[in-house]
Amino acid sequence: MSALLNEQPAAVSPVIALRGVNKSFDGQRVLQDISLEVYPGEIVALLGASGGGKSTLLNIISGLLPADGGEITLQGEAIARFSQWRQVGYLFQEDRLLPWRTVRQNVNLALENTPLSRGERQQRVQEALRLVGMEQVAGKWPHQLSGGMRSRIALARSLVAGPQILLMDEPFSRLDPQTRSAMHAELLRICQLKNMTVVIVTHDVEEAVILADRIVILQPNPGRIKQSVALSLPRPRQPTGRDVAEKIRLLRMEV
Ligand SMILES: Nc1ncnc2c1ncn2[C@@H]1O[C@H](COP(=O)(O)OP(=O)(O)O)[C@@H](O)[C@H]1O
Ligand SMILES: [Mg+2]
Secondary structure: HHHHHOOHHHOOOOOEEEEEEEEEEEEEEEEEEEEEEOOOOEEEEEEEOOOOOHHHHHHHHOOOOOOOEEEEEEEEEEEOOOOOOOOEEEEEOOOOOEEEEEEEHHHHHHOOOOOOOHHHHHHHHHHHHHOOHHHHHHOOHHHHOOOOHHHHHHHHHHHOOOOOEEEEOOOOOOOHHHHHHHOOOOOOOOHHHHHHEEEEEOOOOHHHHHHOOOEEEOOOEEEEEEEEEOOOOOOOOOOOOOHHHHHHHHHHOOO
């Protein structure tokens, strides 16, 4: 979110750095020679067609999936699987709320298997729900919530551990346009408040332009970085705003 950082990336250490990352499934190359740096407080959108390797790349950055080769560092340290509950929040494409757990218990899921005490967990869950404006539904069941509310609860769960890095895989693709746009505003507010570094995967050019400081376009078969586009448009960005609409139009020709 910082224009300064975008202008002088070399002066600051990246929060996320990938160098020469490759990945194949069953001998089929899915990602090829991916190099990417994401700087503190930056929101980077990974934009590309379906099947282009976006989710695979996000899974590699999160440590959920090993790369075949290349180098991945988070905050300067080589990525270590399973040791990063405090550092990285992950928001999946589906909200993955468990129907047999209350909202509070769903958010608490992300803190299970952490060394936090019960009291600390309760406090964090409450804070995360407050952050997304959902304290009042803590005792409800997922089926009692609207799509927008479920989306906020999933966001709360990805934030409850207090991560510095938030990874999101098409998190709002199932929402209606109005709710999606409300979630965009909510996300930007929280990212700024918590100074988080964000990578959001999307196939939606408009979403990428509304949210991102930088758009990285992935080209499929195998997934490669085609182009990286910095966006300096002022916020809040309306899709109908002249400069925003023009950017969307230009990028649609690239994806
Ligand atoms: N676990 C897996 N095993 C085998 N193939 C996979 C696996 N995950 C993804 N793929 C394949 O890798 C390619 C990229 O998938 P994915 O990363 O999900 O793309 P995107 O998120 O851009 O739609 C697809 O062809 C997909 O079928
Ligand atoms: Mg995907």
